[in-house]
Amino acid sequence: MDMPAPNPAIMGLKDRLVARLLAVLPTDAVIHDEAETRAYECDALTAYKCPPLAAVLPATTEDVSEVLRICHEMGVPVVPRGSGTSLAGGALPTADSVILGVARMTDVLETDYVNRVIRVQTGRTNLSVTGAVEEDGFFYAPDPSSQLACAIAGNIAMNSGGAHCLKYGVTTNNLLGVTMVTMDGTVVEIGGAHMDAGGLDLLGLVCGSEGQLGVVTEATLRILPKPEGARPVLMGYDSNEVAGQVVSDIIKAGVLPVAIEFMDRPCIRATEAFAKAGYPDCEALLIVEVEGSDAEIDEQLGLITQIARKHNPVELRESTSAEESARIWLGRKSAFGAMGQINDYMCLDGTIPVSQLPYVLRRIGEMSKDYGLDVGNVFHAGDGNMHPLILFDANKPGDLERCEAFGADILRLCVEVGGCLTGEHGVGIEKRDLMVDQFAPHDLDIQMAVKDVFDPKWLLNPAKVFPLAASAARRAA
Amino acid sequence: MKMMTPNTEADLAQIIASAQGPLHLFGGGTRPIGAPAAGEALSLSALSGIVAYEPGALTMVARAGTPVAEIEAALAAEGQRLAFEPMDHRGLLGTAGTPTIGGVVAANVSGPRRVAVGACRDFLLGVRFVDGTGRVLKNGGRVMKNVTGYDLVKLLAGSYGTLGVLSELSLKVLPAPETVTTLTLHGVDASGALEAMTRAITSPFEVSGAAYLPGDAPRALLRIEGFAGSVGYRVERLKTLLADLGEITQTDTPEQSAAIWQAVRDVDTLADCPTVWRVSMTPGAMVKGLLPALGDDPGPYQLDWAGGLCWLGGDAGAADMHARLQALVADRAVNGGGGGHATLVKGDAALRAAVPVFQPEPAPVAALTRGLREKFDPKGILNPGLMG
Numbered sequence: 001m002d003m004p005a006p007n008p009a010i011m012g013l014k015d016r017l018v019a020r021l022l023a024v025l026p027t028d029a030v031i032h033d034e035a036e037t038r039a040y041e042c043d044a045l046t047a048y049k050c051p052p053l054a055a056v057l058p059a060t061t062e063d064v065s066e067v068l069r070i071c072h073e074m075g076v077p078v079v080p081r082g083s084g085t086s087l088a089g090g091a092l093p094t095a096d097s098v099i100l101g102v103a104r105m106t107d108v109l110e111t112d113y114v115n116r117v118i119r120v121q122t123g124r125t126n127l128s129v130t131g132a133v134e135e136d137g138f139f140y141a142p143d144p145s146s147q148l149a150c151a152i153a154g155n156i157a158m159n160s161g162g163a164h165c166l167k168y169g170v171t172t173n174n175l176l177g178v179t180m181v182t183m184d185g186t187v188v189e190i191g192g193a194h195m196d197a198g199g200l201d202l203l204g205l206v207c208g209s210e211g212q213l214g215v216v217t218e219a220t221l222r223i224l225p226k227p228e229g230a231r232p233v234l235m236g237y238d239s240n241e242v243a244g245q246v247v248s249d250i251i252k253a254g255v256l257p258v259a260i261e262f263m264d265r266p267c268i269r270a271t272e273a274f275a276k277a278g279y280p281d282c283e284a285l286l287i288v289e290v291e292g293s294d295a296e297i298d299e300q301l302g303l304i305t306q307i308a309r310k311h312n313p314v315e316l317r318e319s320t321s322a323e324e325s326a327r328i329w330l331g332r333k334s335a336f337g338a339m340g341q342i343n344d345y346m347c348l349d350g351t352i353p354v355s356q357l358p359y360v361l362r363r364i365g366e367m368s369k370d371y372g373l374d375v376g377n378v379f380h381a382g383d384g385n386m387h388p389l390i391l392f393d394a395n396k397p398g399d400l401e402r403c404e405a406f407g408a409d410i411l412r413l414c415v416e417v418g419g420c421l422t423g424e425h426g427v428g429i430e431k432r433d434l435m436v437d438q439f440a441p442h443d444l445d446i447q448m449a450v451k452d453v454f455d456p457k458w459l460l461n462p463a464k465v466f467p468l469a470a471s472a473a474r475r476a477a
Numbered sequence: 478m479k480m481m482t483p484n485t486e487a488d489l490a491q492i493i494a495s496a497q498g499p500l501h502l503f504g505g506g507t508r509p510i511g512a513p514a515a516g517e518a519l520s521l522s523a524l525s526g527i528v529a530y531e532p533g534a535l536t537m538v539a540r541a542g543t544p545v546a547e548i549e550a551a552l553a554a555e556g557q558r559l560a561f562e563p564m565d566h567r568g569l570l571g572t573a574g575t576p577t578i579g580g581v582v583a584a585n586v587s588g589p590r591r592v593a594v595g596a597c598r599d600f601l602l603g604v605r606f607v608d609g610t611g612r613v614l615k616n617g618g619r620v621m622k623n624v625t626g627y628d629l630v631k632l633l634a635g636s637y638g639t640l641g642v643l644s645e646l647s648l649k650v651l652p653a654p655e656t657v658t659t660l661t662l663h664g665v666d667a668s669g670a671l672e673a674m675t676r677a678i679t680s681p682f683e684v685s686g687a688a689y690l691p692g693d694a695p696r697a698l699l700r701i702e703g704f705a706g707s708v709g710y711r712v713e714r715l716k717t718l719l720a721d722l723g724e725i726t727q728t729d730t731p732e733q734s735a736a737i738w739q740a741v742r743d744v745d746t747l748a749d750c751p752t753v754w755r756v757s758m759t760p761g762a763m764v765k766g767l768l769p770a771l772g773d774d775p776g777p778y779q780l781d782w783a784g785g786l787c788w789l790g791g792d793a794g795a796a797d798m799h800a801r802l803q804a805l806v807a808d809r810a811v812n813g814g815g816g817g818h819a820t821l822v823k824g825d826a827a828l829r830a831a832v833p834v835f836q837p838e839p840a841p842v843a844a845l846t847r848g849l850r851e852k853f854d855p856k857g858i859l860n861p862g863l864m865g
Binding site for chain 1: 531532533534535536555556585587591592595596598599608612613614615616618619620621622623624625626627628629630631632634635636640651652653654655671675678679680681703704706707710757758759760761762782785786812813814815816817818820835836838839841842845846848849851852853864865
C-alpha cells in the first residue's frame, strides 16, 4: 500500500514548527527527537511504518486547539492518534505530518447516573470507562476486543463495535455528544447529554469519520445498568450451512442474544491446540450468550437449545457455572492469539448478509487453496461481521503481498454478496483502495465534499479512507 | 395542487437535475413540520414497495414512498417490527394521508421505545438518495455493521429532505415481543415521576417505555416487554422497587398496553392544542430545570423517554413563548450543561414563518451545517428554508 511522498517544503519547517509547538505546550509534550518519534511510526497494522515529523501530547481541548491552529497556519498535516490499536492503519503517519496523540487526556469529567451518561476525555481507554461506573452497577456497552488498550477517541473515529453489539449497538448508538476541534482550531460542541440532534445529525457524521473531520477531545457516552447475569451455550455442527441456519432460526424465533459468535474448523483446531478449551473437532462452532436473571436466562436458553437440537448438533454444551461459562468463552477469546502462535496473520472485518454465510465461507476456502495461504474464520454471526484471519510469514518475501491480495479478494466477495468492506475496524489505509469496489465515483465524491467542509485544506489525516488517486486533487490544492 | 410524482428513481433524478426553482417534497404529507416551504410540489409516494426482507438477518429494504402500514404489516407477519416505534403525526397535526417510511426517516421520527433501543437513525442501515444536482447516491448498505466511509446515513436521517431526496432505505428490524404489560404509578407529580422512571430505567429489569402524564389523574407509565416468564419476573421486581412511591396498577391485556403506548407515542393528550413544541433535554434538566422555569403552570404537557422528551402545548400564535422556550433550553443554568433543543412541531403557518422552528445552533455548528447544505444542494432547491 502506498502513502503519498512527503512534502520536502513541509519537512523543512520542522525547527520552526517545533519552536511554535513548544511555545504552547510543555516540553515533554512535544516529541521531535528522531529516535523518540519512532514510538509513533505505526499502529497495530505493523506492516507499515513511518516516523512522523513530530508528535504532540496535549492535555486539554485548548491545547489541541492551539496545536491545530499552528499546524493549520503552517500547512502541516496532522494525524490524530488514540492508543494506536487500529488494525487498518488509521493512525499511520507520513514523514511530513504531526501525530496528535490524546494519551494524556484520560480524565472522567462527569458521571451522572440520573441521566445515565458519563463525560470523559477521549484518551481514556474503553475498558476504563466501564471501570469508572461498574461499582455503581453500570457499564459502557461497546466492547471491541482491544478494549483494555483502545481509546474512546479511536472508538469514535472508527465507530468501533464488539462482540455484544447485536443487542447494544456500536459506538454511534452509544455516543450522545462530543467536543471536537476542527483543523483551524475552532472548538465545536456537537450534541450533549440529551437524545437526538436538534438540526442536522453532525454527531452521526463525525462518528466513524476516521479522524478526518476533527479531533474529538471529550465525549458524552451513554451508560447502561448491568444485567443481572449472562450465560453462554456452545454448539457444534458438521457443516457451515447448518450452523448458519441455526443462527437465522434463533433470530427468527424472537430471541435476541447479546452475542452469537461463530468459529470454523481451522480456527477451532488452532485454538484447541493453543488454549485447550475442550471444543469439539467439528466444522462450525457457535457460542450464543443471553442475559437476564437466572430464570430469564433459562427461558431464553431453553428456546435456543430447542432450535439447536432440531439441527442435530455434534455437541451442545450448556453452562451451569461461572467456570463452565469461562471455558466456553476461553477458546473464542484466545482465537487471535492462537492464530498468532501459528504464524503472522492479517485480520479482515468485512460484513455480509447472514444468509450468504455458507457461500462466503465456501468461497474463502477455495481461495485459500488458490493462494496457498491458510485462513481461519471467527466472527460475530448475529450481525454478519466476519473476521477472516489469513496466515502468512512476514519474513518470506512476497508472502505479505500475497496475503494482501487474498484479503482484497475476500473483501470484494463481501461487497459482491451485498455486504461491505469493513464492519468495525475502519478503512484507514488498509481498505482505502478497495473503496471503488463498494462505491461509485459520485458516492465517494460526496463523502470527500463533506471533508471539504470540515477541513478545506485537507490537512487532517489526509491519506486515509479515500483512494489516493480519488483524493489527489483535493490533497494537492 | 399540481404535484410531480416520479415513478422511478431515474425520473426523480431527472426532475431534480432539470429543476429551475425550489422543490417542496412530500412523502405522505402527514408531517408538515418546519418553516412553510415554497416550491413546486414533488411527491415520493409512487416510489413505493418493499424491495427485500430477510427476517433471519433482521433487515428490510424499502422504497421511500412505501406506506409505514405496509412495512409494519409485512414485519408483523414474521413476528418482527420497527423497534423505534415511529409516531403517527396525523392526530396531533390534524393531517390526513398515508405516512411513508421516507417521511419517518426524513424527520427521524421515533416513539417511546427510543429511550431503550435507539432512534430511527439508529435503525437506518443504508440510503439511496438524489442530491440537489440530480446525482443518485448511496451510502451505508443492508448489513448491521458497516463503517466503510463516512456515515451519511445518519446525516440524511432527520435532514427533512434538505440534503437529498431519499429514494430507498435499508432498515434494521427486531423481533416483536411475546407479550407486553404496563405498570401505572398513580398520583405522582413530575418529580415523583422522574424518581420512578429513573429507578426503573437504571434497574436491570429492562423497561421499554417510561412516560408521565400530568393533569387530573397524574400517572407515570412503565412498559415491560418480552417472553411471558421474563415479563412476569420483571414486573414483580419493579413493583417492589417502586412500592414506596405510590399506588401501582398493572394492565390486564397486551391490547390495553398497546392502546396506552399508542396514545403516548402520538401525543393524544395535546391533539387539541394549536401550538405544540417538542423538547429534548436530559431527564434531570427537564424536570428540575425547564418545568420549574416555566412557572407554576407550565401548560399542558407530557413526558416521555424517562423524562428526556417533553411535549408542550401552547396557545395560537405563541411567538413569545417560543422564543422563551428556546432560550431556556439553551441556558446552561436550565439544561445543566447537557444541552438540548426545542422544536415547534405544530403551529399555524404565520408562526412557523416568523420564528426559527428548529433550535438555533451555536455559530461553529451553524457554519458546518451551512457548508454541508452548499455541498449537497448547491442550487438551494430542496425544501429551502424548511430547517431555517
